[in-house]
Amino acid sequence: MSTRDEILQRMRVILSRPALPFPPVDAPPLGAEERMTATSAEGEGRDLALRFGAELAQLYGTYEVLDSAVEARLALVNRLTDWDEEEKAARKGPSLTTGQERLVLTWHPDQLPVPGLAEMMEDVGWKLYTPRDLSTPESREGVRFIRFGLTGVDAAFAATGSMLLASALGQSRAASLLPLRHIALIPFSRLYPNVEAWLAAQRADGDLAAQLRERAAWHMITGPSKSADIEMNLTLGVHGPKFVHAILFAD
Numbered sequence: 608m609s610t611r612d613e614i615l616q617r618m619r620v621i622l623s624r625p626a627l628p629f630p631p632v633d634a635p636p637l638g639a640e641e642r643m644t645a646t647s648a649e650g651e652g653r654d655l656a657l658r659f660g661a662e663l664a665q666l667y668g669t670y671e672v673l674d675s676a677v678e679a680r681l682a683l684v685n686r687l688t689d690w691d692e693e694e695k696a697a698r699k700g701p702s703l704t705t706g707q708e709r710l711v712l713t714w715h716p717d718q719l720p721v722p723g724l725a726e727m728m729e730d731v732g733w734k735l736y737t738p739r740d741l742s743t744p745e746s747r748e749g750v751r752f753i754r755f756g757l758t759g760v761d762a763a764f765a766a767t768g769s770m771l772l773a774s775a776l777g778q779s780r781a782a783s784l785l786p787l788r789h790i791a792l793i794p795f796s797r798l799y800p801n802v803e804a805w806l807a808a809q810r811a812d813g814d815l816a817a818q819l820r821e822r823a824a825w826h827m828i829t830g831p832s833k834s835a836d837i838e839m840n841l842t843l844g845v846h847g848p849k850f851v852h853a854i855l856f857a858d
Contacts, residue, residue: 662768666830715777
C-alpha cells in the first residue's frame with residue numbers, strides 16, 4: 608500500500624469513530640434547498656447595490672450608486688477625468704507621450720450595459736479601444752500604456768463585493784487585467800445576493816454546465832489586485848489594477 612493510501616485509510620478509520628460529534632454517521636446528502644452558504648445579503652436593487660459597495664470599500668475599492676444609465680454615463684466621464692487629473696498632478700519630471708493617454712481599454716461597446724458610450728466618449732475627448740487580438744508583440748504594444756480599463760459584468764455579488772466576468776468574443780479579459788485603473792458598469796439586474804443565488808438562477812434558466820463551457824474563461828474579481836510579504840505589508844496593483852471603481856445603476 609502506498610503512503611497516500613495509508614493516509615487515506617487512517618483518515619477513514621478516524622472518521623468512522625462513533626464518538627466524533629462531526630461528521631454524523633451516515634449523513635444524508637444535502638438537497639438543493641439545504642446547500643450551505645458562507646454569507647448572503649438581503650433586499651433587491653438599491654439595497655444590494657449599497658451592500659456591494661460597502662463590501663468593495665472594505666477591500667480598497669470605490670463605488671457610486673446611481674438611478675439611471677444616463678447618470679452612469681456622466682459618472683464614467685467624471686471618474687476618468689478625475690483619475691487623469693490625479694495622475695497629472697502626481698507626475699514628476701517630463702511626461703512620456705505614447706498616443707494612448709486618452710484611450711480606454713474596453714469590451715466591445717455592444718457588450719457594455721450602457722448604450723451609446725463610444726460616441727459619447729469621443730465627444731468628450733476619450734476613445735474606447737477594443738483589441739481584436741493580443742497574441743503578437745505589435746498588438747500588445749498597442750495597449751501597453753493604456754491606463755484605464757472599462758467593462759461590464761456577467762454578475763456581481765453583494766455579500767462579498769465580487770464581480771464575475773467571462774472571457775468571450777467582444778469581452779477581452781485584458782480590459783479588467785492590464786490597465787492600472789478599472790471601472791466596472793454594474794446594472795442592478797446583474798446583482799445577486801451571493802454566488803449561490805446566481806448559480807440557482809442559471810440552473811433555472813437552462814443548462815448551467817453548457818453555459819459555463821461556452822465561455823473561454825471565468826474570472827472572479829474582488830477589489831483591486833493585492834499581494835503581501837511575509838510581514839503582511841499589503842501592496843495593491845501587483846498582478847492587476849491598483850484601483851477598481853464600480854458604477855452601479857438602476858436599469
